[in-house]
Amino acid sequence: MKKIAIIPAYNEEKSIVQVVRDIQENAPGFDYVVINDCSTDHTRQVCIENGLNFVDLPVNLGIGGGVQTGYRYALERGYDIAVQFDGDGQHDAAYLNEMARVLTEKQCDMVIGSRFIKKEGFQSSYMRQIGIRYFGWLIKLLTGQMITDATSGMRMIGKDLMEIFAADYPRDYPEPESTAAMLLKKKKIVEYPVKMRARTEGVSSISPLKSVYYMIKVSMAIILVWTRR
Amino acid sequence: MTLRLQIIIAAALILLLLMIGGAVRAKRLEFRFSLPWLLLLVVLLVMDIFPGIVDWVTKLLGIELPINMLTFCGLGFAFVLIFSLTTTISRLNERQKKLVQEIALLKKRLDEDL
Structure with a gap:
C-alpha cells in the first residue's frame, strides 16, 4: 500500500517544516509532497533548506488547483492512498494510519476527518460552525447522507477518487462540492472523529467578506452537481 | 406593456436561463463566469413581472422615460x-x-x- 500525504501550502513558511516532521514521526508508512502554490513568502526556501519534498507551482492556482496537482502527482507515482493534509499545522498526523485502516477495511472511497463527531479539539469559529452545519444539511437534503464536517481539509481517498479528482476538481472551496458530487455518484464516504488544532501561525485565506461569497457559490455549485446526477 | 408581451418576454428569459444552465452543466461555460449573465436575466425577469419597478427606478434616477x-x-x-x-x-x-x-x-x- 503506497500512501501519500498531499500538503497544499500557500505562505506557510513558519509551519511547513513542523507539519512535515509531524507526518514523518507520527504517520509511518506515509510519504508526503508539499505543493507550494506560488507562495510569496519564503516557503520555497524553507523547503529547500530543510530538504523537504515539494512541487513548485509556477502560478497560483488556489487550494483546489494545488490539491489536484497533488492527486496528479500521486497517480503518476502509483500511490494507492492519498490524504489531503493542511500546511498550517491544524491537522494531526497521528490519525492518518487509523484513517487508512478504515479506508481499506471498510472499503470506503473517502474517509473524512471530522471535528464534529466527538466535538473535541479546536471547533472553529461560531460563524464557521453555522456554515459547516448548513452544508451538512444541504448535502443531506440532496444526497441523503449527513456529513458533519463538509469543509474539512483532512480527507483520504483511494485510487478510484484519485483518478476522478485528478481529472476534475473544483478550483475554489472544493471540499463541500466534491463531497456532494461523490455521494451522488454513490461513492462510499465515511467520517472519522479527529481533533484539530487552532491555527498558530499565519492567517486563514478566507476573510469574512469572502465567506458570504463562499456560502452562495458553494451552495449553487452543490445544487448544480445535483442537477447533473 | 401588454400582458401578452410580458408573457413572451418571460418565456424568452426563462429559455435563456435554461440555455445558460445547460451550458454550465455541460461544462461549456464555467460556473463563476455565468453568474453575471444569470443575474442580468433574473433582474430582467423581475422587471418583466413587476413593471412598476421599472417606473420606480426611472423616477429614482431622475430620468424622463x-x-x-x-x-x-x-x-x-x-x-x-x-x-x-x-x-x-x-x-x-x-x-x-x-x-x-x-x-x-x-x-x-x-x-x-x-
Whole structure:
C-alpha cells in the first residue's frame, strides 16, 4: 500500500517544516509532497533548506488547483492512498494510519476527518460552525447522507477518487462540492472523529467578506452537481 | 406593456436561463463566469413581472422615460461586464507569460542535462 500525504501550502513558511516532521514521526508508512502554490513568502526556501519534498507551482492556482496537482502527482507515482493534509499545522498526523485502516477495511472511497463527531479539539469559529452545519444539511437534503464536517481539509481517498479528482476538481472551496458530487455518484464516504488544532501561525485565506461569497457559490455549485446526477 | 408581451418576454428569459444552465452543466461555460449573465436575466425577469419597478427606478434616477433608463442601465451593465472580462484577460495573459517562461527555462535545463 503506497500512501501519500498531499500538503497544499500557500505562505506557510513558519509551519511547513513542523507539519512535515509531524507526518514523518507520527504517520509511518506515509510519504508526503508539499505543493507550494506560488507562495510569496519564503516557503520555497524553507523547503529547500530543510530538504523537504515539494512541487513548485509556477502560478497560483488556489487550494483546489494545488490539491489536484497533488492527486496528479500521486497517480503518476502509483500511490494507492492519498490524504489531503493542511500546511498550517491544524491537522494531526497521528490519525492518518487509523484513517487508512478504515479506508481499506471498510472499503470506503473517502474517509473524512471530522471535528464534529466527538466535538473535541479546536471547533472553529461560531460563524464557521453555522456554515459547516448548513452544508451538512444541504448535502443531506440532496444526497441523503449527513456529513458533519463538509469543509474539512483532512480527507483520504483511494485510487478510484484519485483518478476522478485528478481529472476534475473544483478550483475554489472544493471540499463541500466534491463531497456532494461523490455521494451522488454513490461513492462510499465515511467520517472519522479527529481533533484539530487552532491555527498558530499565519492567517486563514478566507476573510469574512469572502465567506458570504463562499456560502452562495458553494451552495449553487452543490445544487448544480445535483442537477447533473 | 401588454400582458401578452410580458408573457413572451418571460418565456424568452426563462429559455435563456435554461440555455445558460445547460451550458454550465455541460461544462461549456464555467460556473463563476455565468453568474453575471444569470443575474442580468433574473433582474430582467423581475422587471418583466413587476413593471412598476421599472417606473420606480426611472423616477429614482431622475430620468424622463423608462426606455431611456433601460438603455442607460443596460449599457452600464454591459460596460461593467466587458471591463471585468478585460481584467480577467489581462490576468490570464500575465499567467500565460509566466508559464511560457517556466517551460522555456525547464526545457533549457533538460536539454543541458541530456
